[in-house]
Amino acid sequence: MTSQVSKTVLRLEAEDVQALKDGINFKRNPEDGKCYIIYKGKDKIRACVNQCKHQGGLFIEDIEDLDGSTVRCTKHYWKLNVATMEYVNPPDSFMQDELEAVLSDTDGSLELVELNPPDPWTAEPREAQELRAGEITLTYLTHACMELKAGNKRMMFDPWLTGPAFARGWWLLHEPPSDAMDRLSQADLIYISHMHSDHLSYPTLKHLSKRRPDIPIYVGDTSRPVFWYLEKSGVNLTNINVVPFGVWQNVDEHLRFMILMDGVHPEMDTCLIVEYKGHMILNTVDCTRPNNGRLPHGVDLMMSDFAGGASGFPMAFHDGKYTGESHIALNSWKADFIKTERKKLLHYKTQLVKSLQPKIYCPFAGYFTEAHPSDRSAITEPPNDTKILKDSWDFDLYLDELNASVSAEIFKYKSLIQYYYNWAGFKGYNLVIRVIETDDDFKPLKGGYEYLVDFLDLSFPDVRPERDHAYEEIKNRVNVMRHVVLNGGLWDDLYIGFNNRMSRDPDVYHHK
């Protein structure tokens, strides 16, 4: 195993150190062009790389900050307090990785030092061996599902082969090959990157479990377990392996893999390195900052998503600047936002690929469509020349299950509302929400519930409190809402699946 190494990333001579102003200083290493932030406090100097933890954006001074300790990311406007190295927006979220600031007693110089733990994939290195033509094949099946054949082994990644994801919001854009389920059930192992239902697809696993309940499935040891819903789902899988991060898992003498965590969502997101006879494949899947930016260079193949993160923003928002239809073409703010986001995403992916220099880069994991008729025109009616690669989705099978929740006995009792939010346990945050159950078109449902929840003390007032508070109005499709409540599911189904509409005052992101 290689040992930890330290590297001086920037050195300032004594006169430059004396010229540092109190508070924030931006510095650039003239040799490699990398940028750093140095914070000069009363009795301590702190420093970090000028790179946002979200998607690597550059920080600039925050003109709204009167303290002189906060910088603002130019990409999506996260804010970082460099006096504490805590991100202040989103609040209570992340810590910036800090560099050692070493001030010399002898010559007054300052060195910023990065401590680098050894890269785990360098453990027990293997020489790249020559391969026969066809010894490794990688086949795209759907969305984020790839089949990797290496030697005589078959691995599958993130199989979503049937049914919707996020309740009824996302549907496959491509028809999988007719033998896809056979291939899946013949796999030697399956890797599932995270719990989102376009990667962990219970409808797919239900089919699979009937054929091969003991198929080996591997997931990372995230603090929010990937298979948290398995028991409730009724799917019978008996060979799920939760493995530690950064440790090679040997499949046979030639094939091994290693699961790595995401730097932004370490609690739930993972990525993968597969190595066969010394040749490496890096699959960063949906990670926002895979392995916190430390990744192998020059791999044979790199795959990553090319979608901008699962989110209902801004499609599911209305009022204020979002006023108008959900459809991006009918709201210029949304249209501009999406256009800019796409540019940023392309830029970010380009930078990542340029810096890692894989031999082949394959973008994937963005192939879904809002196929259900009630979403199709509202969200993203595709442009005229778009090729539709699938034209039937068996909506009823899956919607019947959601609709069955609406009349569940438990919803006859209004006290369920208090019980549910107490069970969820979120409180101590100055936010009041109004929840309205709606039909498919987000019109309040006759006989549906409408109520307020005050998360400061987890009360359920009839009117909004007098005090200053953040407020959100959330219209939820009744079938998805009740299915989520009944099963203790995630609100991701509502929000990422475009099954709600929201307005908020003030118009800010809440994170706790």
Ligand code: FES
């Ligand atoms: S907020 Fe900094 S990259 Fe997104």
